[in-house]
Amino acid sequence: MSETAQEVASQPDAWRRAVAFAPRAEAALPARGERVAVVGCGTSLYVARSFAALREASGQGETDAFPASEFPAARPYDRVVAITRSGTTSEVVRLLADLGGRRTVVITGVPASPVVPLAGEAVSLEFADERSVVQTRFATSTLALLRTHLGEDLAPVIVEAEAALIEPVDEDALEAGHFVFLGHGWSVGIAEEAALKLREAARTYTEAYPAMEYRHGPISIADAGTLVWVIGSSDPSIADDARATGAAVRVASSDPMAELVRVHLLTLALAERRGLDPDHPQHLTRSVVLSSKGANT
Numbered sequence: 001m002s003e004t005a006q007e008v009a010s011q012p013d014a015w016r017r018a019v020a021f022a023p024r025a026e027a028a029l030p031a032r033g034e035r036v037a038v039v040g041c042g043t044s045l046y047v048a049r050s051f052a053a054l055r056e057a058s059g060q061g062e063t064d065a066f067p068a069s070e071f072p073a074a075r076p077y078d079r080v081v082a083i084t085r086s087g088t089t090s091e092v093v094r095l096l097a098d099l100g101g102r103r104t105v106v107i108t109g110v111p112a113s114p115v116v117p118l119a120g121e122a123v124s125l126e127f128a129d130e131r132s133v134v135q136t137r138f139a140t141s142t143l144a145l146l147r148t149h150l151g152e153d154l155a156p157v158i159v160e161a162e163a164a165l166i167e168p169v170d171e172d173a174l175e176a177g178h179f180v181f182l183g184h185g186w187s188v189g190i191a192e193e194a195a196l197k198l199r200e201a202a203r204t205y206t207e208a209y210p211a212m213e214y215r216h217g218p219i220s221i222a223d224a225g226t227l228v229w230v231i232g233s234s235d236p237s238i239a240d241d242a243r244a245t246g247a248a249v250r251v252a253s254s255d256p257m258a259e260l261v262r263v264h265l266l267t268l269a270l271a272e273r274r275g276l277d278p279d280h281p282q283h284l285t286r287s288v289v290l291s292s293k294g295a296n297t
Helices: 003-009 011-028 043-057 092-098 137-149 153-165 187-202 237-243 256-274
Strands: 035-038 062-065 079-085 104-109 120-122 180-184 205-210 226-231 250-253
Touching: 003 011, 003 043, 003 256, 011 120, 011 137, 011 153, 011 256, 035 092, 043 062, 043 079, 043 137, 062 120, 079 092, 092 180, 092 205, 120 180, 153 256, 180 187, 187 205, 187 256, 237 250
Parallel strands: 035 062, 035 079, 079 104, 104 120, 180 205, 180 226, 226 250
Antiparallel strands: none
């Protein structure tokens, strides 16, 4: 079994640990009413986007999400939250160094990483760190922590994830050559992350959009080889319109985090079918660490 597969399977237990850990992290995480920015890169950015949407929707305060390289330094925030599994990602390290004097907190899987002394406060999810290049467990455990912080009960979501882990992978999905993931609200970030997983580990042609945006151009290339996976939508007719193109359509019935576990399993199955090693995806490393020259371009 690959390391990635082991980490995918361990997610429900890691989420339970994140839920139990949440009270200890409470003081470091944004308080109700604060104006907050959340930053990350790659998978961590998609977690940031999901958290930002959830926090605003729950009425806890204005929350924006940015790639670490695109943070608007002149904009005032009460707190900046940085998410980075390794704590070595160059863009995050540079941003936290530049934000000295502002209230910052980093969520990381490596408590001894370079970002920790740069941030005002640190939340370490060392139990959710991973050996694999492709993120699964750390990202979803971070979101479990943050959802618990917002007052959500994750117990039913964990049960759904456990059920997803024992389901057979959809054989029809394995035949698709083009995947589209659609989300709404906080699940847009989940849709983006789902597409990234298939792209990284299975070298698959994938896209992700807010569901209502899909009809504004992207639907034009859907055909019988497309699978449209609706993780969240405010309009049920989007599924009918996707089917009209000849595409196969899957509409999620579980919480988006549990649905993402199903995507993880599909990714592993596709990688195996294509003879790919999910632990060592092409052109990728566990962390993007830029040279001094690269970091300044």
